[in-house]
Amino acid sequence: MTPPRAQLPKSPTGIQGLDEITGGGLPTGRPTLVCGSAGCGKTLLAMEFLVRGATQYHEPGVFMTFEETGEELTANVASLGFDLDDLIAHGQLALDFVFIERSEIEETGEFDLEGLFIRLGYAIDTIGAKRVVLDTVESLFAGLPNPIILRAELRRLFRWLKDKGVTAIITGERGDGQLTRQGLEEYVSDCVIVLDHRVSNLICTRRLRVVKYRGSTHGTNEYPFLIDEDGISVLPITSLGLQQVVSTEQVSTGIPRLDAMLSGAGYYRGSSILVSGTAGTGKSSLAGHFAVAACQRGERVLYFAFEESASQIMRNLRSIGIDLEPWVRQGLLQFEATRPTFVGLEMHLTTMHKQIAGFHPGIVIVDPLNSFINADNEAEVKAMLMRLMDFLKMRQITGFFTSLTSDASQLDHTDAAVSSLIDTWLLLLAIDAGSERNRALSILKSRGMAHSNQTREFLITAQGIELRDVYTGPGGVLTGSAREAQAAAEKATRLGAQQEIERTQRLLERRRTALDAQIAALRAEFDAQEIETLAQIEREQARAGQLALERVDMAWSRRADAPEDTGGQP
Amino acid sequence: MTTPPTTPESPPVGAEPDTWTLRLYVAGQTPKSLLAFANLKRICEEHLAGRYHIEVIDLMQHPQLARGDQILAIPTLVRCLPAPVRKIIGDLSNTERVLVGLDLRSRVESKPS
Numbered sequence: 001m002t003p004p005r006a007q008l009p010k011s012p013t014g015i016q017g018l019d020e021i022t023g024g025g026l027p028t029g030r031p032t033l034v035c036g037s038a039g040c041g042k043t044l045l046a047m048e049f050l051v052r053g054a055t056q057y058h059e060p061g062v063f064m065t066f067e068e069t070g071e072e073l074t075a076n077v078a079s080l081g082f083d084l085d086d087l088i089a090h091g092q093l094a095l096d097f098v099f100i101e102r103s104e105i106e107e108t109g110e111f112d113l114e115g116l117f118i119r120l121g122y123a124i125d126t127i128g129a130k131r132v133v134l135d136t137v138e139s140l141f142a143g144l145p146n147p148i149i150l151r152a153e154l155r156r157l158f159r160w161l162k163d164k165g166v167t168a169i170i171t172g173e174r175g176d177g178q179l180t181r182q183g184l185e186e187y188v189s190d191c192v193i194v195l196d197h198r199v200s201n202l203i204c205t206r207r208l209r210v211v212k213y214r215g216s217t218h219g220t221n222e223y224p225f226l227i228d229e230d231g232i233s234v235l236p237i238t239s240l241g242l243q244q245v246v247s248t249e250q251v252s253t254g255i256p257r258l259d260a261m262l263s264g265a266g267y268y269r270g271s272s273i274l275v276s277g278t279a280g281t282g283k284s285s286l287a288g289h290f291a292v293a294a295c296q297r298g299e300r301v302l303y304f305a306f307e308e309s310a311s312q313i314m315r316n317l318r319s320i321g322i323d324l325e326p327w328v329r330q331g332l333l334q335f336e337a338t339r340p341t342f343v344g345l346e347m348h349l350t351t352m353h354k355q356i357a358g359f360h361p362g363i364v365i366v367d368p369l370n371s372f373i374n375a376d377n378e379a380e381v382k383a384m385l386m387r388l389m390d391f392l393k394m395r396q397i398t399g400f401f402t403s404l405t406s407d408a409s410q411l412d413h414t415d416a417a418v419s420s421l422i423d424t425w426l427l428l429l430a431i432d433a434g435s436e437r438n439r440a441l442s443i444l445k446s447r448g449m450a451h452s453n454q455t456r457e458f459l460i461t462a463q464g465i466e467l468r469d470v471y472t473g474p475g476g477v478l479t480g481s482a483r484e485a486q487a488a489a490e491k492a493t494r495l496g497a498q499q500e501i502e503r504t505q506r507l508l509e510r511r512r513t514a515l516d517a518q519i520a521a522l523r524a525e526f527d528a529q530e531i532e533t534l535a536q537i538e539r540e541q542a543r544a545g546q547l548a549l550e551r552v553d554m555a556w557s558r559r560a561d562a563p564e565d566t567g568g569q570p
Numbered sequence: 571m572t573t574p575p576t577t578p579e580s581p582p583v584g585a586e587p588d589t590w591t592l593r594l595y596v597a598g599q600t601p602k603s604l605l606a607f608a609n610l611k612r613i614c615e616e617h618l619a620g621r622y623h624i625e626v627i628d629l630m631q632h633p634q635l636a637r638g639d640q641i642l643a644i645p646t647l648v649r650c651l652p653a654p655v656r657k658i659i660g661d662l663s664n665t666e667r668v669l670v671g672l673d674l675r676s677r678v679e680s681k682p683s
Contacts, residue, residue, distance in 0.1 A: 108662045111660040
């Protein structure tokens with residue numbers, strides 16, 4: 001993100017995200033002011049800076065506390081896995097609790113804070129510290145008289161810290177109209193970080209902002225941050241540009257006929273998919289199909305559920321033949337179920353980032369998106385979702401979001417107004433016709449592919465979602481019983497035609513048979529006649545022969561001449 | 571500093587009401603330090619003649635002592651004995667306040683002055 005120019009030397013904080021915002025860390029050898037109201041995490045940020053410095057960057061640190069004793073501090077940060085005693089024992093960290101009790105101190109003239117300098121200097125030199133934290137140095141103003149001297153001394157202290165070459169964090173309590181009560185920002189002018197926690201709609205969100213960073217570019221926005229068992233994590237979400245590399249690989253939706261509608265192969269990898277529809281149209285079922293298909297390919301799936309618990313989702317999907325449990329057991333599928341109202345939007349986003357970064361999923365399912373929306377935070381939700389989608393795209397993670405549409409008359413409008421961010425948008429409709437509610441699916445858009453424009457009815461069966469064949473009637477696509485009726489009618493027509501053909505064929509056959517029979521009869525008749533005729537001829541010949549013989553005999557008896565022609569006459 | 575330093579471990583015991591143990595923390599021989607010492611010496615001579623004991627600690631030489639005694643400001647005068655411990659910061663040029671701080675004069679008494 002930063003141009004490859006000569007940069008101010010920076011000391012990485014080791015705090016997730018903060019180094020990205022600041023382009024590498026805090027300015028090396030200079031003091032940084034971290035200010036904010038009570039309980040916003042100043043001390044923790046400072047402590048993490050030291051602990052990470054000691055453990056990750058081999059830079060020992062001195063923590064000078066004006067508010068808590070070393071024991072209290074050690075106990076407080078132990079829950080974050082920071083073992084201060086161990087670090088102290090290894091000479092990586094020095095804790096110095098500066099105790100000032102106003103009532104014990106009487107001012108009797110000119111003084112300076114050389115004692116503090118000596119103390120700090122001694123601590124720094126003892127462990128060879130590179131990092132120093134003063135938490136909260138403004139307590140001096142409460143503990144010591146004469147603010148004029150204090151101001152001058154603080155100015156000198158910051159100068160002295162610079163001369164020492166230590167990277168310092170100075171914390172300050174937020175004051176009225178200025179960043180700190182005593183206007184420390186006037187003295188510490190190299191880098192100022194403001195922490196804040198705000199409550200909106202009963203939900204608290206912590207934010208961090210780099211107000212100023214002299215000599216360096218930095219992220220200027222307010223970034224939400226999170227304090228959890230791993231310490232602080234800041235997420236520089238809006239620093240992302242539109243530079244993501246897109247994939248042309250397509251991944252199956254888990255429903256072959258839906259794949260066919262999406263130019264034959266399914267969603268693009270790394271794209272954002274939105275499934276919107278009214279209640280009960282099968283959004284989660286589609287998500288389930290997609291999840292299983294991904295798991296079967298061996299991809300990891302992270303399922304953020306905001307309305308149902310993991311076991312409830314698994315039970316419901318099992319009823320339609322989608323068994324997610326084996327995948328959960330194999331570790332390919334992970335559920336993260338939380339209530340949207342549990343924490344603020346930013347916190348959700350931060351948590352999601354953390355989980356995504358930890359799980360490395362290929363696919364992220366958010367079910368549903370619009371549960372984040374309440375009264376009037378639409379713009380914020382949109383911003384948050386945009387950041388989430390950007391984040392996913394950046395990592396080539398396919399995002400699958402469901403959105404509940406409350407008003408059936410505005411189907412192509414999402415509550416979260418994220419439609420412009422979506423690459424593939426499936427619309428699930430409940431078609432109310434013929435006193436039935438039937439489900440239908442259409443692809444509202446799918447960027448970068450030739451997709452089907454057909455509205456398809458689908459059924460949720462015991463084997464999952466099944467897309468039905470299309471039957472269009474006079475009023476459009478027929479669904480449910482109407483489709484069944486149309487299918488039956490078409491089948492009847494088809495059957496009728498088939499029967500007609502068969503009948504004609506049979507008739508022809510019969511005719512042929514009849515003709516053949518006729519031919520056979522005629523032939524038989526002819527044969528009979530032939531035999532008869534031949535027999536007659538034979539008889540006639542026999543008779544003629546007999547006649548001739550008789551005539552010869554007669555002639556013989558009459559003694560007639562010319563016996564030569566005997567036999568010559570029939 | 572010219573005063574022979576006495577080890578902090580050996581305060582005059584049993585002489586609590588009479589002997590005062592005072593410790594002055596300085597950082598090098600700065601004008602402020604010298605002034606503070608001179609002022610202290612003067613006040614003690616005036617009010618605690620013969621029953622005080624001053625120990626001067628130069629933090630430049632013993633920086634580790636700053637932490638143990640919670641020293642921030644320089645110069646700081648600590649009244650170790652008699653109890654309770656009291657701290658007075660500054661160059662001790664405001665005698666009234668030093669006396670109040672050392673409980674040599676009650677606060678009520680010092681108010682009008």
